[in-house]
Amino acid sequence: MLRFPFAASLIALSALVATPAPAQDRPPNILFIAVDDLNDWVGHLGGHPQASTPNIDRLGSRGVSFTRAYAPAPLCNPSRVSLLSGVLPSNSGVYGNGERFREKLPDAVTLMQHLKAHGYSTQGGGKIFHGTRAGDPDSWDEYYTPARPRGPRHIGERQEGVPESAWAPWGPLDVDDSEMFDVQIVDWTIGELNKPRQKPFFLACGFTKPHLPWYVPRKYFDLHPLEGIELPATLDSDRDDLPAFGKKLAAEVYAVSNSRNFSRHGEDHAMVLRHDQWQRAVQSYLATISFVDTHVGRLLDALDASEHAGNTIVVLWGDHGWHLGQKQHWRKHALWEVATRTTLIISLPARRGATSPRPVSLIDLYPTLVELAGVPGRTGLDGRSLVPLLENPEAEWPRPVLTTYGYRNHSIRTERWRYIEYHDGGRELYDHHADPNEWTNLASLPEYAAVVEELAGFLPATNAK
Secondary structure (H helix, E strand, O other), X not given: OOOOOOHHHHHHOOOOEOOOXXXXXXXXXXXXXXXXXXXXXXXXXXXXOOOXXXXXXXXXXXXXXXXXXXXXXXXXXXXXXXXXXXXXXXXXXXXXOOOOHHHHOOOOOOHHHHHHHOOOEEEXXXXXXXXXXXXXXXXXXXXXXXXXXXXXXXXXXXOOOOOOOOOOOEEEEOOOHHHOHHHHHHHHXXXXXXXXXXXXXXXXXXXXXXXXXXXXXXXXHHOOOHHHOOOOOOOOOOOOOOOHHHHHHHHXXXXXXXXXXXXXXXOXXXXXXXXXXXXXXXXXXXXXHHHHHHHHHHHHHHHHHOOOHHHEEEEEEEOOOOEEOHHHOEEOOOOOHHHHEEOEEEEOOOEOOEEEOOOEEHHHHHHHXXXXXXXXXXXXXXXXXXXXXXXXXXXXXXXXXXEEOOOOOEEEEOOOEEEEEOOOOOEEEEEOOOOXXXXXXXXXXXHHHHHHHHHHOOOOOOOOO
């Protein structure tokens, strides 16, 4: 078991330790960085060859980066509620953005509440729960919510020929970074890092980008010239072997909190092609990630210059993935690899970087941070502490990842396989050793029946309503 900040534990981990940290007289601080809608398009994960994220990569170089990290749900509210409460959607009934956390889980003790009960101060700003307000006042000693900048200067320029009715919420802004909401959150967080503390702190900084709209200052678009933008790998016939419900997920937005109906949003991919927006959308997503990365760098610089640098754990996570045309699908709202995979880094003081290829879930962060903080553990959590993988990133990890999108729609991810089963019985199976793009659905082939049966055994027995 790893408990920080005691030096003896650090020395025992010599394979990862650069130089042993001096013993401290109190538990470690936690800097908790949430990045909205961030998939694997960061430099060190290689999700897109033109991603430019030197600061997130810098954090990865001094922490453990989980190259197969997945969300409990491919949507903001259920993913975040799961992470912060330690309860999976199938056990909570929080499937969409419409469910209220405390109505479904009135007695839950959040990660922040648990740390508060054991001597931590808890502060946050930006998007931690779904939305940019506190989300759960009992979880926080303080929550910072500045006014969001609004007005025509904060709407990106629309391209000529793209009508107002078309879905194209991206483009450069002619504003200074200081006018951006996320930068105000980072400024506040830096101010908190510069304060002396009497208690260990849990300090959460929630970025609202790269969530749509992809409007950021023009200089970040200049980092990714439009004429050279590479599109993600796609297959025109990719939807052909999907079951009926999978085809609907690819084409429409599933309104999980609205009686499990599909919205009338229409076909995003057809609009993108009709108005020649695919390259511009990819450019805008990359630009928005570069914007976030710049200000993650400011956070890391401020921490390194502060008195807390030697005793602070840094966690950076995205709440789920994001499609940009793969399976002719846009947004999240699906159970495939692109919608469920995200970025997760845990950096401990005085550590060298490492990567872990084991499939892990954001649901595992709660028990992990409780163990690292050295506070009493909690029963009833659905996750499992990742401390063994922080000690040895290549350690055996036979636990598959469960991702849920709506009532009785689930995905099981192992190192090799992704198995999807929908509420109507539709199935998908992908072999990531041979098919990392998930282009060939093997579920109906007799030779894979045993694999389907084995993976179906990991589906939840309980599906809360």
